[in-house]
Amino acid sequence: MKSYILITGASSGIGYQMAEQLAAKKFNLILVARSGDVLKRMKVELSSIYGVDVQFITMDLSVPENAKKLFDIVKSQSLLVTHLVNNAGFGDYGSFLETSMENEVDMINLNVSSLVILTKLFAQDMALRKSGRIMNVASILSFLPFPYYSVYSATKTFVIAFSETLAAELEDTGVVVTTLCPGTVETPFHTDGMRKTNAMSTNKPMPAKDVAAAGVNLLLHGKGKKVVGFNNWFISNLPRITPSSIMMTIKKNLASQRKS
Numbered sequence: 001m002k003s004y005i006l007i008t009g010a011s012s013g014i015g016y017q018m019a020e021q022l023a024a025k026k027f028n029l030i031l032v033a034r035s036g037d038v039l040k041r042m043k044v045e046l047s048s049i050y051g052v053d054v055q056f057i058t059m060d061l062s063v064p065e066n067a068k069k070l071f072d073i074v075k076s077q078s079l080l081v082t083h084l085v086n087n088a089g090f091g092d093y094g095s096f097l098e099t100s101m102e103n104e105v106d107m108i109n110l111n112v113s114s115l116v117i118l119t120k121l122f123a124q125d126m127a128l129r130k131s132g133r134i135m136n137v138a139s140i141l142s143f144l145p146f147p148y149y150s151v152y153s154a155t156k157t158f159v160i161a162f163s164e165t166l167a168a169e170l171e172d173t174g175v176v177v178t179t180l181c182p183g184t185v186e187t188p189f190h191t192d193g194m195r196k197t198n199a200m201s202t203n204k205p206m207p208a209k210d211v212a213a214a215g216v217n218l219l220l221h222g223k224g225k226k227v228v229g230f231n232n233w234f235i236s237n238l239p240r241i242t243p244s245s246i247m248m249t250i251k252k253n254l255a256s257q258r259k260s
């Protein structure tokens with residue numbers, strides 16, 4: 001049976017770059033996202049350039065039932081998933097009183113519910129084999145939830161809490177759970193509103209390639225969590241030494257939009 005790395009959100013940004021870097025390292029891949037046309041093109045390109053087997057499954061993971069469907073498809077095709085990357089996710093920016101409730105429910109479903117369902121199903125399989133690695137993509141906002149990103153920050157705080165506790169639980173099972181925590185990354189993730197914030201101008205986005213390289217290393221060899229980049233590591237630790245009321249004022253300022 002061939003073994004595979006399954007990456008959700010592989011059609012763009014960090015996931016796309018991780019797919020390419022893992023193919024270059026000769027890993028077979030299962031790519032998942034909604035954009036089937038992009039995934040199909042990636043399958044052709046990555047398999048011809050790197051000589052690896054690339055499968056793709058088009059799936060909307062903001063519908064939690066589809067996470068189970070995805071697992072069932074993988075099992076029915078007898079694809080052995082040795083590594084799972086829960087990377088698919090999106091955010092929104094704006095006043096909670098005005099942002100779309102439907103969008104927020106989709107966000108919670110994708111960033112949290114589907115991530116938990118996929119982690120459970122694949123972790124159970126991996127534990128039976130006493131081997132496997134799961135990497136969940138959180139964010140620097142997992143450590144410092146930002147105003148105007150209230151629901152998104154909360155989903156990523158969930159991801160870090162879930163992943164770190166699960167890593168401890170599964171310590172003796174052969175299943176390693178890690179968490180990648182990027183700061184801002186140059187990808188289509190950012191809405192126009194996000195791009196106008198003070199945070200985006202003071203902490204310049206990192207190239208997706210560099211963040212993906214850190215992710216690939218963590219997925220294949222790492223333990224625990226990885227905050228990508230020294231600046232981001234420093235910022236993520238600020239709440240430890242700063243009173244929370246001051247911290248919230250700083251965060252509100254960073255998350256506000258530039259005047260000019």
Ligand SMILES: NC(=O)c1ccc[n+]([C@@H]2O[C@H](COP(=O)([O-])OP(=O)(O)OC[C@H]3O[C@@H](n4cnc5c(N)ncnc54)[C@H](OP(=O)(O)O)[C@@H]3O)[C@@H](O)[C@H]2O)c1
Pocket residue numbers: 008009010011012013014015032033034035036059060061062063087088089090091110137138139140181182183184185186187188189190
């Ligand atoms: N960019 C940043 O600054 C940043 C910072 C910290 C953390 N992150 C996290 O990093 C991860 C990757 O984000 P990115 O920056 O690479 O963003 P991106 O370029 O927008 O990529 C998001 C990926 O998720 C997929 N996706 C979105 N909605 C989906 C759905 N309903 N079902 C299945 N797949 C879906 C997208 O594919 P389709 O549209 O084809 O479905 C795409 O492949 C996310 O979890 C994000 O929260 C990003």
